[in-house]
Amino acid sequence: MSGIFKFLSGRIRGGGYALKGAFLLLKTEASIQVQVSIALIVTFMGFYLEISKIDWMLQIFAIGLVLSIEAINTAIEAIADFIHPDFHNKIGFIKDIAAGAVFFAAIAAFIIGLMIYIPYFN
Numbered sequence: 001m002s003g004i005f006k007f008l009s010g011r012i013r014g015g016g017y018a019l020k021g022a023f024l025l026l027k028t029e030a031s032i033q034v035q036v037s038i039a040l041i042v043t044f045m046g047f048y049l050e051i052s053k054i055d056w057m058l059q060i061f062a063i064g065l066v067l068s069i070e071a072i073n074t075a076i077e078a079i080a081d082f083i084h085p086d087f088h089n090k091i092g093f094i095k096d097i098a099a100g101a102v103f104f105a106a107i108a109a110f111i112i113g114l115m116i117y118i119p120y121f122n
């Protein structure tokens with residue numbers, strides 16, 4: 001019984017740290033703030049234009065994908081700055097490829113957005 005209690009309290013504590021991380025990202029990261037603003041705009045558009053269930057699923061997935069990868073990119077940048085605060089080509093390379101991951105997710109989300117909303121404006 002105490003094993004289950006320990007397991008559950010550990011998971012709840014882990015969830016608390018994750019929530020704290022999400023708030024920290026929102027409070028400190030300009031790129032996350034911009035992406036959340038875009039997410040709110042498309043969510044409003046989704047309700048206004050009454051998009052289908054499949055479109056909602058794709059839109060929510062795209063939003064989650066971009067925010068998650070941006071968060072991981074932010075963590076990679078923070079680790080890079082922590083382990084090597086000075087200029088170094090390898091740090092530049094690491095940051096560039098982490099930013100490249102955000103680019104792939106953002107392009108995919110943009111295309112999903114076009115495919116959902118272009119039909120409503122034709």
Ligand SMILES: Nc1ncnc2c1ncn2[C@@H]1O[C@H](COP(=O)(O)OP(=O)(O)OP(=O)(O)O)[C@@H](O)[C@H]1O
Nearest residue numbers: 031077084085086087088089091092093095096099
């Ligand atoms: N220490 C460094 N050594 C070499 N190049 C770096 C270094 N720091 C940053 N760069 C270069 O500058 C780019 C931007 O880095 P930076 O850490 O400012 O990220 P950013 O995209 O501006 O992120 P954010 O706006 O979220 O802080 C990197 O992709 C990299 O090319």
